[in-house]
Amino acid sequence: MIGYLRGRVVRRAGEQLVVEVGGVGYLVSVPAGALDRVGRVGADAELHIHTVVREDQLALFGFLDPDELGLFELLIQVDGVGPKVGLAILSTASLDVLRRAVLSGEVGPIRKAPGVGPRTAQKVIIDLQPKLAAQRQAAGLAPTTVPDGAQAPPDQRAAQVEEALRGLGFTPALARSGASAVDWKAEPTPEAALATALRSLGSRGR
Secondary structure, eight states, X not given: OOOEEEEEEEEEETTEEXXXXXXXXXXXXXXXXXXXXXXXXXXXXXXXXXXXXXXXXXXXXXXXXXXXXXXXXXXTTSTTOOHHHHHHHHHHSOHHHHHHHHHHTOOHHHHTSTTOOHHHHHHHHHHHHHHHHHHHHHTTOOOOXXXXXXXXXXXXXXXXXXXXXXXXXXXXHHHHHHHHXXXXXXXXXXXXXXXXXXXHHTTOOO
């Protein structure tokens, strides 16, 4: 398993680099922003690697920052987000912007990535929000503020969840059904309520 490469860039093609290490050229897919930071052909590159091994393929995904690699590895744990989509998400915005988007429940920066629809963007937020919040807490950083909508009356919050579900493609009837499954005392934040509603709907049609 390859976890790190340091060598000379011998070719750049699209969002891929060929990095020569000990006479061997490794083809590495990198986020779009990394290409400018790596530099020209002939420059030295230091990449933190995630290796994907399949029956017919060995693919390397490289990152200049171990924190960027860490976010990538969280992204590809989300249902529907494979390595290519995870790389596309990291190519749309900086690490800080993506973290803030997840923690604040803002799907906009995530949806900019090709192949990411509203439902996948919401899954990313629902899955990653508690993990990133836990990382902030472990690092001694201030917790994120609870959205204002969390203090709204249950009827108003239910309407917000219904609207979000309709935005994800569910029919009005399914959206109402999902919102009705939420226990507003147990799920005080909009993100937690939406997660519960989505789980209650499971794989039912839109």
